[in-house]
Ligand SMILES: Nc1ncnc2c1ncn2[C@@H]1O[C@H](COP(=O)(O)OP(=O)(O)OP(=O)(O)O)[C@@H](O)[C@H]1O
């Protein structure tokens with residue numbers, strides 16, 4: 001699969017002197033759904049704004065469909081749609097005009113059939129003539145999506161599309177995003193809901209403190225989630241994994257316990273052999289615990305805090 005967006009060595013330092021992005025490298029594959037996870041202030045919105053050409057990078061390069069977002073702004077911008085984190089709609093404008101106007105801003109000829117189709121897909125047809133101010137918060141979010149789709153972008157960025165949205169509407173939103181993917185649109189979404197990333201994403205990227213910590217296939221992450229850890233508490237103090245046990249996927253945690261990571265779904269977990277080798281190495285068990293690692297654990301392990 002080829003890449004529709006490439007970000008290399010992207011840095012962003014604001015006028016205040018604050019560095020929000022540090023040498024970010026990220027490739028987004030054509031047609032994928034990529035979830036960008038990270039705590040508040042991690043740099044998600046700054047990264048998205050930079051790709052959409054709304055924030056000027058301090059260093060590095062961003063290409064969308066091969067076009068440099070700084071030097072070839074118009075061509076790059078025409079390919080992307082952005083659903084911003086903040087609702088920024090004209091309250092007294094009608095839904096249909098809001099969406100039509102947005103298309104016009106990109107210099108696209110009027111196409112009511114396309115706009116009507118977008119409204120239909122977002123279940124907004126019956127709100128076509130309503131003023132924005134008359135809509136509920138969730139409907140306003142849909143209008144934001146309709147606006148972002150008005151110029152037929154190939155890449156859609158959704159910055160927290162389901163923040164403050166009820167479960168029903170969130171599921172609706174997921175349906176919309178899947179339908180977009182089926183139409184060949186590449187989707188990047190930021191979210192604080194880990195289950196949303198689990199549900200939707202082909203790949204998951206984790207950002208913290210302006211750095212990308214991980215980009216991984218969701219399926220691979222799920223396999224990692226299928227892993228379990230066995231914590232082996234010993235009577236003896238060990239300062240490192242004993243050489244006799246070097247063949248196992250073991251590490252020593254801060255409490256001086258040995259932690260064995262294994263695939264709970266495997267035919268052979270290796271536990272029996274490990275425990276007999278622990279005894280053979282002259283070590284005595286004090287206690288044993290097992291735990292399942294989740295995507296949330298992986299996230300917390302990476303960034304040291306909950307997903308905001
Ligand atoms: N215009 C600005 N001037 C100075 N600092 C800024 C500016 N915009 C953002 N920042 C800072 O950059 C960091 C990253 O902000 P950003 O909005 O990208 O985070 P985020 O990951 O989107 O967070 P959230 O989950 O809260 O939306 C934050 O510390 C923020 O305070």
Ligand SMILES: [Mg+2]
Nearest residue numbers: 044045085159
């Ligand atoms: Mg943000």
